[in-house]
Amino acid sequence: MKDTAIIVVDMLYDFIDGSLACQGADEAIAHTLEFIKAHRDLPVVFIRDHHPANHSSFKEFGGIWPPHCVQGTRGAAIHEDLAPYADDEGLVFYKGEDPAVEQYSGFEGKNEAGQSMGEVLRLLDIETVLVCGIATEYCVRNTAEDLLKDGFKVKVLKDCLAWVDAEGHKKALAEMEQEGIKLA
Numbered sequence: 578m579k580d581t582a583i584i585v586v587d588m589l590y591d592f593i594d595g596s597l598a599c600q601g602a603d604e605a606i607a608h609t610l611e612f613i614k615a616h617r618d619l620p621v622v623f624i625r626d627h628h629p630a631n632h633s634s635f636k637e638f639g640g641i642w643p644p645h646c647v648q649g650t651r652g653a654a655i656h657e658d659l660a661p662y663a664d665d666e667g668l669v670f671y672k673g674e675d676p677a678v679e680q681y682s683g684f685e686g687k688n689e690a691g692q693s694m695g696e697v698l699r700l701l702d703i704e705t706v707l708v709c710g711i712a713t714e715y716c717v718r719n720t721a722e723d724l725l726k727d728g729f730k731v732k733v734l735k736d737c738l739a740w741v742d743a744e745g746h747k748k749a750l751a752e753m754e755q756e757g758i759k760l761a
Contacts, residue, residue, distance in 0.1 A: 578616070578618070579702075580704040581706070582619055582705075582707070583619050583622065585622065586683055586720050587624055587711045587717075588609065588623075588655060589655060590651050590656065591646050592645070592646075593739075596643045597645045599711050599739040601739040605736075605739040606658060608736045612709070622697075623655060623670070624686055624694075624710070625672070626672060626716070627646060627653055627671040627673055628645070628673045628676075629674065629676045632644075648674075666688060666690075668697065670688050670693075672686035681718075682722075683716065683719075698729065704730055705729065705730040706730070706731055707732050708724070709734040710738065711740075712739060713745070713749045714741055714749045717738060718749045722753070725757060731758045732758070732761045733753060733758055735760050
């Protein structure tokens with residue numbers, strides 16, 4: 578599995594117990610931690626929603642969401658149990674930093690060096706990605722679809738997901754599977 582990486586999408590406090598807390602978040606964190614520990618040889622890539630306080634996705638600025646994952650707040654931090662695995666800044670990708678642009682997909686994010694996730698995955702000779710995170714219907718789905726479109730083999734770890742709405746979660750999984758994304 579040397580050509581495989583784990584992609585952890587938005588396992589951040591605002592999506593766990595904050596302003597946009599999602600269903601199944603605690604279980605998703607626990608299962609993701611178990612999976613990472615069982616596959617220590619795989620690189621772990623983290624996606625972080627990382628908004629300025631005036632982001633256009635926030636209701637007060639015309640968006641549909643309450644303020645969340647604001648830079649410098651606890652809500653934007655990776656869960657403490659997973660944070661030790663996010664120690665390589667080259668494998669942490671930030672999205673949503675432009676106040677005028679909504680970004681659900683982590684594929685659009687950049688690391689501290691300004692590289693995209695696709696660039697870094699190719700440098701590591703990654704062909705298969707194992708995607709987990711929050712929320713299934715939004716950022717997980719968009720990230721998985723963009724990875725698939727870019728030529729990666731994509732598997733979504735369904736025990737390692739949290740969601741906004743249970744029906745939306747089930748629908749997103751079924752639709753991703755129809756698109757060629759594997760469920761594991």
